[in-house]
Amino acid sequence: MEKKQITVIGSLNYDILLKQARLPEKGETYTVNDVTTGAGGKGGNQAVQCSKMGIETNMIGALGRDLFGDYIINQLKDNGLNVENIKRTKQSTGLGINNILSDGTIYANVVKGANFALSKEDINDIKDKLVRSKIVILQLEIPTEVTEYAIDLASKNDCFILLNAAPAKPISAQSLSKVDCLIVNESEATYYCKQKIEDIESAIFNHKKLLAKVKKLLIITLGEKGSLVFQNSEIVHVPALKVSPLDTTGAGDTFVGTFAAKLIEGVDLIEAVKIATIASSLTISKYGTQSIMPDKKEVESVYQSNKITEKYF
Numbered sequence: 345m346e347k348k349q350i351t352v353i354g355s356l357n358y359d360i361l362l363k364q365a366r367l368p369e370k371g372e373t374y375t376v377n378d379v380t381t382g383a384g385g386k387g388g389n390q391a392v393q394c395s396k397m398g399i400e401t402n403m404i405g406a407l408g409r410d411l412f413g414d415y416i417i418n419q420l421k422d423n424g425l426n427v428e429n430i431k432r433t434k435q436s437t438g439l440g441i442n443n444i445l446s447d448g449t450i451y452a453n454v455v456k457g458a459n460f461a462l463s464k465e466d467i468n469d470i471k472d473k474l475v476r477s478k479i480v481i482l483q484l485e486i487p488t489e490v491t492e493y494a495i496d497l498a499s500k501n502d503c504f505i506l507l508n509a510a511p512a513k514p515i516s517a518q519s520l521s522k523v524d525c526l527i528v529n530e531s532e533a534t535y536y537c538k539q540k541i542e543d544i545e546s547a548i549f550n551h552k553k554l555l556a557k558v559k560k561l562l563i564i565t566l567g568e569k570g571s572l573v574f575q576n577s578e579i580v581h582v583p584a585l586k587v588s589p590l591d592t593t594g595a596g597d598t599f600v601g602t603f604a605a606k607l608i609e610g611v612d613l614i615e616a617v618k619i620a621t622i623a624s625s626l627t628i629s630k631y632g633t634q635s636i637m638p639d640k641k642e643v644e645s646v647y648q649s650n651k652i653t654e655k656y657f
């Protein structure tokens with residue numbers, strides 16, 4: 345059977361994005377200027393992005409039996425996802441609450457909620473999906489032992505495993521060794537490398553230990569400094585587009601979803617990174633998460649009109 349689906353196993357949150365000039369002082373009640381709400385969660389965002397890029401995508405996760413859960417599942421269905429393995433639990437739906445300051449700084453909080461009710465049994469229930477999935481995408485917003493179990497099962501089913509290790513937390517060396525592609529941002533790379541990674545130079549200097557932990561491919565995203573792709577001894581820098589960011593929430597998820605969608609289409613690795621870079625630049629130009637993520641038509645049209653030139657080291 346030809347494997348052509350993507351399965352995303354991860355978090356589903358209701359996002360509350362507060363736009364404010366500054367954080368409140370201790371004891372102060374601060375009046376927030378504006379708010380954007382909607383479906384989010386790293387898992388849901390990445391799955392929606394894969395689907396918006398035209399790939400048949402299964403979302404595996406957990407939601408509460410509450411209004412936020414009802415809202416999110418409807419949004420996922422409207423975005424064309426297969427949601428039959430999203431379970432509903434007595435825990436309330438997870439939340440993502442971000443303070444977005446005028447200068448673009450984000451303070452991000454997540455409430456675990458139902459995401460932490462996802463279990464190994466739920467992963468056993470999706471064997472049929474893994475058989476049909478070429479790529480399985482995971483993050484670290486569900487219990488780590490469930491992520492590790494899913495990595496193991498996905499690897500036994502010959503899936504290409506893409507781990508976006510966000511938020512950074514410990515994960516077993518055995519699980520990492522089964523990961524085909526690890527994607528981290530500068531703060532997650534700093535956590536895993538135990539060295540400050542903040543720019544191209546520090547990422548190149550410190551990447552080796554992290555690359556050695558995974559099967560073949562490491563991508564470090566560096567915000568406006570672009571991203572670095574490390575494979576064997578090859579190092580490639582893909583610059584970012586110059587845009588004025590409004591809200592970077594979900595930019596990494598857009599990158600991951602678009603990248604995976606392009607890989608499954610058989611696009612060359614560096615071209616997939618360039619297209620993912622374009623997609624992220626579209627996400628950061630608007631407030632919101634899933635609802636504003638770009639679709640295939642938008643991404644491809646902006647890609648055609650912007651030349652990104654990579655640099656090989």
Ligand code: RIB
Nearest residue numbers: 357384385386440594633
């Ligand atoms: O990556 C952005 C996401 O992180 C938000 O949608 C929020 O819910 C958190 O999971």
